[in-house]
Amino acid sequence: GIQVEQSPPDLILQEGANSTLRCNFSDSVNNLQWFHQNPWGQLINLFYIPSGTKQNGRLSATTVATERYSLLYISSSQTTDSGVYFCAVGRGPPRKLVFGAGTILRVKS
Amino acid sequence: EAQVTQNPRYLITVTGKKLTVTCSQNMNHEYMSWYRQDPGLGLRQIYYSMNVEVTDKGDVPEGYKVSRKEKRNFPLILESPSPNQTSLYFCASSLYFANEQFFGPGTRLTVL
Numbered sequence: 001g002i003q004v005e006q007s008p009p010d011l012i013l014q015e016g017a018n019s020t021l022r023c024n025f026s027d028s029v030n031n032l033q034w035f036h037q038n039p040w041g042q043l044i045n046l047f048y049i050p051s052g053t054k055q056n057g058r059l060s061a062t063t064v065a066t067e068r069y070s071l072l073y074i075s076s077s078q079t080t081d082s083g084v085y086f087c088a089v090g091r092g093p094p095r096k097l098v099f100g101a102g103t104i105l106r107v108k109s
Numbered sequence: 110e111a112q113v114t115q116n117p118r119y120l121i122t123v124t125g126k127k128l129t130v131t132c133s134q135n136m137n138h139e140y141m142s143w144y145r146q147d148p149g150l151g152l153r154q155i156y157y158s159m160n161v162e163v164t165d166k167g168d169v170p171e172g173y174k175v176s177r178k179e180k181r182n183f184p185l186i187l188e189s190p191s192p193n194q195t196s197l198y199f200c201a202s203s204l205y206f207a208n209e210q211f212f213g214p215g216t217r218l219t220v221l
Contacts, residue, residue, distance in 0.1 A: 041197055041217070042215060045209065045211060101151055
């Protein structure tokens with residue numbers, strides 16, 4: 001099955017700093033999403049981005065499908081950005097999202 | 110508001126007592142799925158459904174049942190829960206599989 005690797009596993013930032021999270025995947029996909037899991041455990045959709053570039057406020061994402069990686073950029077980080085960031089990919093069948101292990105982000109004030 | 114809802118959000122139960130976790134979506138989505146999240150093991154798919162009356166096993170279906178009698182609902186049934194089913198459970202839905210999936214708020218289940 002598809003393998004998903006996220007890096008770095010852990011990241012500590014000072015408030016206001018920028019960061020880049022990476023997601024590598026082992027096969028072609030037709031679904032790629034980035035999620036933020038908040039301290040209450042909820043999975044928040046950030047981007048649906050099987051290819052191309054998208055931006056939403058301080059966050060942006062780029063997926064280079066031909067090279068099998070995706071990047072999540074967080075600019076001017078805030079303490080509320082803390083949590084776990086997951087990349088998930090899919091191609092059917094089997095019809096499931098395969099999640100990476102996540103990046104734990106801690107933003108200090 | 111477009112959303113996926115799950116109930117209950119928190120549940121503590123005992124071994125062997127049948128329970129159902131409900132999942133409902135109001136987006137007219139065809140595809141629905143259940144995942145469990147465990148420390149060190151990440152999120153794993155339990156079951157999924159491509160449409161009404163069409164369900165299939167995911168990676169960890171043992172000990173679970175599902176049904177899809179209506180498009181909007183996809184309940185997860187634990188007929189005889191065991192402590193190894195203590196986990197955080199998520200329901201998800203999307204228009205079709207390859208579209209953006211939306212997750213419910215999660216159900217924290219503890220089986221004593």
